Amino acid sequence: MGRFEIVEEPTGTFSIFDTVTELPATAKGDVCIGLYRHEVPLALLAAVETVQPGHFSLLPSLSVLNDWRAHRDDLLA
Numbered sequence: 001m002g003r004f005e006i007v008e009e010p011t012g013t014f015s016i017f018d019t020v021t022e023l024p025a026t027a028k029g030d031v032c033i034g035l036y037r038h039e040v041p042l043a044l045l046a047a048v049e050t051v052q053p054g055h056f057s058l059l060p061s062l063s064v065l066n067d068w069r070a071h072r073d074d075l076l077a
Helices: 037-051 059-076
Strands: 004-008 014-018
Touching: 004 037, 014 037
Parallel strands: none
Antiparallel strands: 004 014
16 A cells, blocks of 8 residues: 555545545645546645655556446446
């Protein structure tokens, strides 16, 4: 598990939690809750930059969004 965890909320939006503090992540002064799917990558990158400036790959952390899409498609079928 990495520093941040992406969680799908019951409303269909997403939140990013800091696994160290167990609080919602913050990025540029904003709390990362109630995000739409397309907002997650940039919010995650901004949150990581606040605690760990430098190089970071979003691919492992964003895998949850792909899992969500597969689950949603199963529900629509």
